[in-house]
Amino acid sequence: MKKIRIAFTGIIASVILSGCVTTGEFEQMKSDIARLYVENNQLKQEISELKTRVDKMSSDLSSAVALKEGQLTLLAQTQDYVKELQILKGRFEENSFQNEKKFKELSDKIAELQAKLTQPAQPSEKQQPAKAPEEQLKDPKAIYDSAHIDMKNKKFASAREKFQEIIKNYPDFELLPNSYFWIGETYYNEKKYEDAILAYEEFLKRYPKHEKAPGALLKEGMAFVELKDKKTAKVVFERVIERYPQSKEAEIAQQKIAEILKSWNSDKKPTKKVKSKTKR
Template structure:
């Protein structure tokens, strides 16, 4: 009886062949894997190199942008400082301009005030002297005021000269009655009694109703007394009492007549 061989015995050559084939394939597969790995490493290195180059380019671009930004900032700061300087200069110019305008306005105001003052001085002014109201030119008023200031300072010569000049320059002046009266007083202060009488008589003869006329007559009597002309003095006092009996000058004349030789003073009667 023939004994049958196992199946695996007959199959041994096929197994060996397949093993050899697998061994060969495995060796080739190992070769393939190493090549792929190297290629992958090279690709990775290349990518890293490309990334580094790209990053370097980006960094350089960014640095260039930063440098440009810095330059722009510097330029902007320079422009800001320039603008600040220009603004400060303009502010200073504005302040100077404001001062100039203010000064011009002040000068204009002063000029206007001076012009108004000149016009005011040129315009006739209404004045009242001894109860008499009239219009007077500024220069005319100034001449009278200056003469009276001299009289009040007891500078009778200058006061009289000023009044004489006033009457010569302004023969129709409203100050003429007052000028005659104070001119007579000035001459009296200078002891020029004849000139004093002439000045007082201007007032008595030309302005009998003036408030100063009774006093002028009393002053005439005083001058006549100083000149030792007692007859003329008594006559003047009697005329004063007769014409202006209710005045203080008339009462002073009565008192003086009582002390003069030649009789009593005239009686008080009604009159001016």
């Protein structure tokens, strides 16, 4: 603008000095210079707008590059997650297959025991005479307490009969679940381990969340150990850990599994042959 003004001043001075320019020509020159002034302002504004657009395009380009890099990083992470998910899925399917196999073996074993024990029993030579109706207890709590006294005195058959009486005649008794559990205990103490397993299993089916459930499942596994069926016992102990991980029975089950594995490893160790010395 300074240059335009200087030029304008110079032109005016020249014209005045020369005295050759008419008034009309002078006005035309002033009009042309004013037009140039306006066009120059418009050009400056366009240049400013163009610069703003270039800056915005540069910023957008930088953002696009950063976004592209972020997308590539995210894509790489996603691919890693997909691979990890596939590995975990494979492990889960393998564990599910193994667990289903173990539980099927256990169910088959229990069904086999149940079929064996539901066969008609031979009548015993000595049978306890039935109590007279007037001698029978009517209060379920009294029957329950009497059964526990029999347990302490190792009269397991008598105790079992009283627990069974509670189950049969007093379905609303508050200690009914305990009666199912103690029936299993009577069989276990009599070393009737197959009957004990079925009694514990009946209790667990009815009351899987009862406070005595971890103990019942643990004793079921120990009964299989007593039957020399360590493979099934290991499956039962694993169920204890899976179902009741925070219980003391889970700790005992872990110890029992370690004992079973140790016994298997010792059975696999080859025996050293002792070379006999020959006399010369």
